[in-house]
Amino acid sequence: MSEGSTPRKADVELRLPADGAYASVLRTTTAGLAARLDFTLDDIEDLRIAIGEASALVLPDADPEADLTCRYFLASHAMTIEVSVESSSSGPDDPASFAWQVLSTLAADTEMDHADGRITVRLTMASSIGETDR
Template structure:
């Protein structure tokens, strides 16, 4: 039985500050199309900007490329930001991913650690691999059923007529 595949959008941009906004706009468009709330979209825009800023600041001495992949599933959006200009196979990289340990003191985190801490608070799941460059996978789940639960709660307290 074949697992449901995601829509995959991939982009490579120069690791320069002026392209971070392009990546932010892209995640905003994809997340909006998928039906995410305004607040979730804003969280994703900040998280992806932090991830890209880390690449711009730390990944290259001269110039390089950021590879950003968006995997849109029925219930979530996974955003992958990778540096070192290497194209990558996410299924292969997944074997090397580990959860970001935010229980450690912020000072113990890698370069850009405060950014990683912020990303982990904005996203539902964050995984990191530092084999052959940094690969950061950020996941935001689509919480569409919360609205229905809230609506049911409000319908019970209708005013008397």
């Protein structure tokens, strides 16, 4: 989202305890939404990996008792996902980290933001079906 723009309401929002034990719930939800958008099985698996890496980037810096929030913005054959936690730390800024490299390789667009006491990783992925329909 560009600076100064009005935040759009997410199509789906999932809030979980900021604990790695809930990563499977996040991956399963993401896969289910991708299936509804007609992502291929390979695309869904890539998305499951990407969402796992996104949560791995933000969880270590989560404040105690914080929630992991995942917001999904759905489009035809594509989705943008924002994974965020409340954090008083400066957040992960290492673009050379393994998790960031995997995420950047799998997603069409990625960015990380630390503002208003939240660390947010935003990724956009498109179905390869949507690419062949053009």
